[in-house]
Amino acid sequence: MTCLLKMRAMRDQMSVNERKLADFIMENTKLLRDYSSQQLADAVGVSQSSVVKFSQKLGYKGYPSLKLAVYESYAGALNQSAPEEGYTHLSQADTPISQLGQKKLEVLENTVSINEPEQLQAAVAAIRSARCIQVSACSGSAAVAQYLTYQLLELGAWAVFDQGGALQKSMAESLQGEDLLCIICDMGGEESLVDIANNARERGVKVLSLTRYNYNAASIHADVSLYVMPAEEEQAMQRLLFRSAQLHVIESLIGGLLIADQ
Amino acid sequence: MTCLLKMRAMRDQMSVNERKLADFIMENTKLLRDYSSQQLADAVGVSQSSVVKFSQKLGYKGYPSLKLAVYESYAGALNQSAPEEGYTHLSQADTPISQLGQKKLEVLENTVSINEPEQLQAAVAAIRSARCIQVSACSGSAAVAQYLTYQLLELGAWAVFDQGGALQKSMAESLQGEDLLCIICDMGGEESLVDIANNARERGVKVLSLTRYNYNAASIHADVSLYVMPAEEEQAMQRLLFRSAQLHVIESLIGGLLIADQ
């Protein structure tokens, strides 16, 4: 900041050309970034040597030093004047797309804060100790469920994604005491899922649920319940963000497995 | 932020001297402020011309440009990493799992900062205007690719996930001028993918790539290139974070489609 301030302070006691230079620099600070001494001289209408002398008079070794100082001064001012405008940025510009980043961050934070670390830990433990894992989802969460299945398989867990339909029930019925059933669900109300969950649980199968954060059948009947905090957005965007949060929880699980594995 | 990130990303495919330069700059970022190209050359132990060529290879006009970019990059990093009380938290406690949140946030921010808004916009446009979309991935990114395919289908795009194997080529060959090929790839080097991409492009098919951020065959031969910034972590965790970043880019695309749809 010092540099630009200094200029303003000295403005009164400057010669004509010096003042022209100072004014130009203060007006067009960011232009300076890619001006050579000659260009600046031309722009202001003075000689190149005057530019250099001006720099030295202000106490810098030469023009490049002045340039840097001005630049720092300018950058510093920016930092201060835009102090807490909020979040670290998941966005560069302010395009509609980048605003999505903000929303996402918000949803993710909310989601993290509603899940008890113990539940996460328990979920990780359940996965680790399971023999076979069935991943079942409502249609809206199928993509997410399949993603989870992939990751589990990669880590050596014997996970199967339940495509729904006729197989769903028969698969679930083959689960045994040491196995795990993962229910991933938007609302947590889908009947067929709640059914197989209850059924499985009666036979000692552990049930892990990942649902929207509210009272819902699926999470109530699960041994371990994880939640997602939905955003307040219009339909389509909300779905997108919801999945994003689901994925984040899943990533946390996978991360937990990796850490525990070591 | 971009400049230093770029260096880190390209480090692997640099020549010996280039890497020496990159390392020195990343270690001694603030020293650079008052180094001339000659001084830097001496400090690193290479010739002055190598310094200039290094700058140009990274995409800058010359050494002064690089210097400025590094400086800005550095200043930018300071702003972000020391906001005021640190990051918004993707973590509640300081459990190992929750630290993952920090890493993820970092990777996501880096990833956002390296993708030009124009490229994102172009990608969205390409998807919107495509008749058929083939989503092809290397094995490590299959889960992510499939996730994208799901979302695209849901939005009414005619997307097909390429399972690899025998079908890959014949599918790609059926693509026509109005179609789109999405290549999702860890390293961007997988031959079969580069092959079908080149082939498709010759027939006027648009190619969209999503790869690690560095020079790689896939992104070079694509019409639109999107990137992911990998983390510096041990193997398994890095994969997890890498996918997380891939998913974030994909979510941005979907978000873009939603917005444009309105």
Place this chain on the structure above:
DNA sequence: TTTTCTGCAGAATACATTATTCAAAACACC
């Protein structure tokens, strides 16, 4: 009014830094 004196401005030029060229060396690929 004329004569110094002082300090600023710019042309010319010396100096410094940066960019390019080119030939030799290192490297990768048969």
Place this chain on the structure above:
DNA sequence: GGTGTTTTGAATAATGTATTCTGCAGAAAA
């Protein structure tokens, strides 16, 4: 081991920066 490509640094051209020096304008002294 031979061949073509990339990388490297010495020499040099091009550009950019600092200094010198001359002239000029205005203020103070004669």
